[in-house]
């Protein structure tokens with residue numbers, strides 16, 4: 184009885200809230216909130232927390248509307264007591280619905296994936312918050328759906344939030360990180376380049392600003408040095424590395440996904456690179472920085488700069504096709520890409536680490552799956568991966584005794600893993616929504 188009452192009140196409150204936004208012509212928001220009604224019957228445990236938050240926000244919205252409407256009626260000397268009673272009742276109803284969701288009886292209604300309720304609710308909440316913030320702050324419609332159907336961006340945010348929880352459920356719940364990560368990463372790269380191709384083909388909405396630049400990661404550093412402006416990508420990269428360390432290179436880079444695809448394509452066992460190549464990225468970083476500064480100082484035309492960047496990018500593709508695919512290793516990312524070395528070095532500021540337990544028997548199984556060359560026997564003896572580790576997590580499932588794990592100061596390794604994946608998956612979903620040239 185109590186369960187039915189709570190669910191009925193929650194559904195009614197959601198419908199009233201969506202009708203409220205419909206009254207203001209916010210169709211996208213109206214439809215997105217109404218969609219939660221269908222989601223209620225999906226009975227996922229994480230959804231209960233999300234509903235509590237949505238209805239609590241609803242209480243604030245109704246209370247604000249209540250005050251404003253009464254003030255306006257009073258100012259114009261119009262009767263307001265009936266209106267106050269109606270809107271006040273809706274506010275109270277929404278508050279009761281939110282509080283009933285906190286009860287134990289209702290908790291048993293949302294009985295699917297209960298052990299993942301908190302991480303999945305956080306993933307959904309963070310994804311929605313990040314995208315809503317980006318949408319609110321951007322001076323142009325940053326979400327694709329808003330470009331084609333103005334005001335419907337809320338639906339895209341809701342769908343990306345749901346997608347992120349689906350990924351979270353698969354990756355956190357089933358330890359499928361090593362299988363799913365390359366797929367979601369490749370999916371992101373596919374969407375990114377599909378938008379670029381469609382944009383170049385004339386579909387302007389697919390481009391962010393219409394001012395194209397080359398999709399070469401080295402330009403994250405080289406571009407601002409040459410132009411003296413355009414720091415957006417550099418800031419985004421820095422913030423991301425501060426949040427998840429070098430995982431930029433294994434979850435978020437649109438080009439890294441190609442390297443990953445090619446080095447897995449022929450199912451070759453990773454073959455470590457010769458040691459002289461380990462500093463390759465330092466040399467390419469020096470080359471990129473020196474070239475960008477020189478081109479700027481000598482006032483060379485933009486054409487020369489674009490040609491230099493294009494050659495650098497094409498050589499990178501050649502490295503992937505010629506070396507990564509043959510060695511089963513991320514040769515582009517670990518020996519060529521200057522952003523990779525910056526990400527690895529800056530990642531040291533970040534507290535996420537991968538650690539090997541003292542009890543490790545040095546069987547070397549983890550070493551055989553690391554495509555970043557970060558787990559040779561010396562690294563295993565030292566109980567920590569080498570500099571090229573991107574925290575991809577592929578090695579974790581390979582250790583039968585779970586001696587290799589994520590580490591974050593003060594957190595249990597399993598919680599550290601969950602927290603790390605929560606942040607990575609949120610960033611992945613947010614990038615999927617907004618990353619465009």
Ligand code: SF4
Pocket residue numbers: 539540543544545546547548549550563581582583584585586587
């Ligand atoms: S697979 Fe596990 S036991 Fe074997 S070397 Fe790696 S961490 Fe040690």
Ligand code: SF4
Pocket residue numbers: 537552553554555556557558568571572573574575576577578579
């Ligand atoms: S050591 Fe493990 S987490 Fe680090 S790059 Fe290699 S496989 Fe990925």
